[in-house]
Amino acid sequence: MKNHEVAELLRNIAQLLEIKNEIVFKIRAYEKAALVIDNLDEDIEEVWKQGKLDDIPGVGEALTKKIGEFLETGKLEYYEKLKREVPVNMEELGRVPGLGPKTILKLYKQLGVKNIKGLEKAAKNKKIEKIEGLGPTVEKNILKSIEFAKSSGNRFLLGTASDIAEEIKDRLKKLNYVDKVEISGSLRRRKETIGDIDILVTSKNPEKVKEFFTKMNNVEQVLAQGPTKSSVRLNEGIQADLRVLPEKIYGAALLYFTGSKQHNIVLRKIAIKKGMKLSEYGVFDKKTNRFLAGKTEEECYKKLGLRYIEPEIREDEGEIGLAMKNKLPKLIDYNDLKGDLQMHTKYSDGNSTIMEMAQAAKKLGHEYICITDHVGETFKITNSLNEKRIKQQRKEIDRINKKLKGITILQGGEVNIKDDGSLDLKDSVLKQLDIVLASIHSGFKNPKEKMTARIIKAMENPNVDIIAHPSGRLINQRPGIEWDFDKILEKAKQTSTILEINAYPERLDLKDVNVRAAVKAKVKMSIGTDSHDADQLRYYMLGIAMARRGWAEKKDIINAKPLKDMLKMLK
Numbered sequence: 121m122k123n124h125e126v127a128e129l130l131r132n133i134a135q136l137l138e139i140k141n142e143i144v145f146k147i148r149a150y151e152k153a154a155l156v157i158d159n160l161d162e163d164i165e166e167v168w169k170q171g172k173l174d175d176i177p178g179v180g181e182a183l184t185k186k187i188g189e190f191l192e193t194g195k196l197e198y199y200e201k202l203k204r205e206v207p208v209n210m211e212e213l214g215r216v217p218g219l220g221p222k223t224i225l226k227l228y229k230q231l232g233v234k235n236i237k238g239l240e241k242a243a244k245n246k247k248i249e250k251i252e253g254l255g256p257t258v259e260k261n262i263l264k265s266i267e268f269a270k271s272s273g274n275r276f277l278l279g280t281a282s283d284i285a286e287e288i289k290d291r292l293k294k295l296n297y298v299d300k301v302e303i304s305g306s307l308r309r310r311k312e313t314i315g316d317i318d319i320l321v322t323s324k325n326p327e328k329v330k331e332f333f334t335k336m337n338n339v340e341q342v343l344a345q346g347p348t349k350s351s352v353r354l355n356e357g358i359q360a361d362l363r364v365l366p367e368k369i370y371g372a373a374l375l376y377f378t379g380s381k382q383h384n385i386v387l388r389k390i391a392i393k394k395g396m397k398l399s400e401y402g403v404f405d406k407k408t409n410r411f412l413a414g415k416t417e418e419e420c421y422k423k424l425g426l427r428y429i430e431p432e433i434r435e436d437e438g439e440i441g442l443a444m445k446n447k448l449p450k451l452i453d454y455n456d457l458k459g460d461l462q463m464h465t466k467y468s469d470g471n472s473t474i475m476e477m478a479q480a481a482k483k484l485g486h487e488y489i490c491i492t493d494h495v496g497e498t499f500k501i502t503n504s505l506n507e508k509r510i511k512q513q514r515k516e517i518d519r520i521n522k523k524l525k526g527i528t529i530l531q532g533g534e535v536n537i538k539d540d541g542s543l544d545l546k547d548s549v550l551k552q553l554d555i556v557l558a559s560i561h562s563g564f565k566n567p568k569e570k571m572t573a574r575i576i577k578a579m580e581n582p583n584v585d586i587i588a589h590p591s592g593r594l595i596n597q598r599p600g601i602e603w604d605f606d607k608i609l610e611k612a613k614q615t616s617t618i619l620e621i622n623a624y625p626e627r628l629d630l631k632d633v634n635v636r637a638a639v640k641a642k643v644k645m646s647i648g649t650d651s652h653d654a655d656q657l658r659y660y661m662l663g664i665a666m667a668r669r670g671w672a673e674k675k676d677i678i679n680a681k682p683l684k685d686m687l688k689m690l691k
Contacts, residue, residue: 122165122338124280124356126187127158129199135210136202138221139228152178156471159655165191177471209235216265226251240266261565276358277595279625279662281307281314284356288319288336295332297325300370304377308431310665312595312628316359318377326364333362369402371416376400382436383429390424390440398424432668451668456680457660459488462534462557462588462620462648467513468493469502472654474513475520478529480654488528488683490555491517492588492648495533496544499561505533507549514552528683530554534588536561541577543584550583555690557620557648559588560601568602575608579617585690586646587612589622589629597626605634609641616691618678619643621670623663624650635670644689646678 134150156178157164167173168191173184190196208228212235213219219239227233230251231242239262242248248259285303292301298321302308305318323329330350334342343351343359350362365373376384377400391398395406402414403423413423421428426443430451433439442448463477464470472480474491481489493513496504505513510533517529532555536544543550543558550556558578560571578584590608591600612619619638622629627650630638638645647663649656667677674680678689 122191122355123157123160123163124283126164126190127154129190129196130154130157130183132210132214133199133202135214135221135224136199136206136208139206139208139225140202141225149178149180149183152471153183156653156655159653161655161658207234212236213239216262219262219265223254226253236266275313275315275596276356277625278307278310278312278314278628278665279659280356281317281358282662284354284358285317285319285360288317288333288360291336292319292321292329292333295323295329297328298323299367302374304374305379308378309380309434310432310662310669312631312666314358316361319360319362320370320374320377321362321364322367322370323364329364330362367415368411369400369414371418372398372402372414372420373400375417375420378431378434380435383434383440386436386440387424390426394424396423430668432665433671449671449673452664452672452674452677452680454661454664455485456674457486457647457664457677458682458686459486459490459679460649460651460657460660461490461532461555461586461646461679462492462622463489463651463657464493464534465491467491467503467505467509470652472652474516474529475524476654477651477657478520478524478527480657482524482527484657484660486527486657488530488686490530490532490648492532492534492555492557495535495549495553497546499536499544501561504536504544507546507552510549510552532557534559535584537574537578539563539566539574541574543578543581547581547583550581553583554687555585556583557586557588558584559590560592564592564598564601566601568604571601572604572607575603576611579608579611579615582691584617586618586620586648588620588648589624589627589650590619591629591631591634593629593631594626595628600629600631605637609638609643612638612643613641616644616689618646618690621645621647621663621666621677622650623647623659623661623666624656625659625662628662628666630666630670632666632669635667635672639670639672639676644678645672645676 130150131154134147137147156176168188173179173187186196186198208224213224231247233239233242243259243263248254248262249256285307289301289303292298300322302320304320307314307317321329333350334352338355339352340355341353343353348363351359353359388398397404397406403412403420404410405412413419418428427446427448429439429443460481465472465474465477478489494502494504495510497506514531517531521529531553533553534557537558537560538544575587593600619630621635647660649659651657678686
């Protein structure tokens, strides 16, 4: 699928247009189309071949021609022309948090900055601080952001890599000469960012599998081909490795290639202590080299005297000791979620109607959802609802609840936490909502003490049920706020405030270490997709993955409970 590739192309065009100071409507059209295509369930190439590109919301005649040209030729002349007009590497500079198109334009015009290397040189030579409207603080923050961008590297979001890998897995499963297919590596452990894709296969015809894999239509380059392993670079830019293995050792190989490295090291040490050897080829008697286990992961763990350990927690953070004592947590299952507690509709900044969201959620098996459009009086960036529009929305939700059976729609709202910790809507209005989410949307670089106090004050408001995307991070784009998370947990427990695990691929916030701390502190959490389109509701699986990585059980997540029980857990 080239959905992500097309979406990135449109985003880059939007940024270049913004640098050129084109009309806002034109810029937003490209941004909206990018968002919709990135979250499209269908293959964009198939839609194009069927002549149905203009059926996609936000894709009109002009964009249909441009997307078609790109899919047919691999290039878009309009984009190439823009790059010639604005010779700035947006792909690079766009990875630097806090560096928007207007600042990039200013840096280009006054300092000739075209890429990260030029940006870093200008900052270190203290040239940026001399530019009007920027100054020494901005320069300092840019240097920090460059380091963040470098450390992020060329890693892919879990959601993006997962979609690509699952598509390949589905293709391989359909082959009649393939028996078993499984994704391994950090992707199987559900790490928030992924370096490459690892897939393990058993087959009666290994050569035929390798040939199929290297000739897939999204393969850009074949990197290597050996007796058991083939490596390719996909059109999306990520490397994918395929290993074809004998069934006898498949479990041992899956265990080894899933990792983590530290988890495997400890397992090997346990094997040695027990007079055995463990490798990707199986478990062996150390003295006789007799094969003891390897067909499944379960039998490998059992041979080492351990209970099976779920992939998400294989990080050498105490899970092996608990497996020895049979005291592993019973992680929340991917089928346990009863509802979604964060989503946005056309009432604020979403693309879908309330009915469309409800119908899509029902198809996913949800029993309830909460519509949490942005609400507020002064924070207008997200088209926030005032009291009048909140009442209007309530009437529509009531109508749909009477009409649509099998799912219950709650009315919530996401209110902005202002700089002083107060909320952007009066308490008398917030009381009208079923669930109130509070979140930070500005001032991310404020000091630790201020940000901690800001969230704590919001939690002290009796109307606030959930703190949404608490750290405010955007993976590979913006680090989270500096905060005293222990104090946050203490106040959350004291006020019975729920902390959200935001399942949106760019957020995954709370991250796993915070989830684990919340579990330990007995602070309850919710999972919300933060969907702005009905197609994005499927992201709830990523939220569950983060919960599992943080050792969360079903009891720790409020929307893993039926509606009545969930509501009782709110303030």
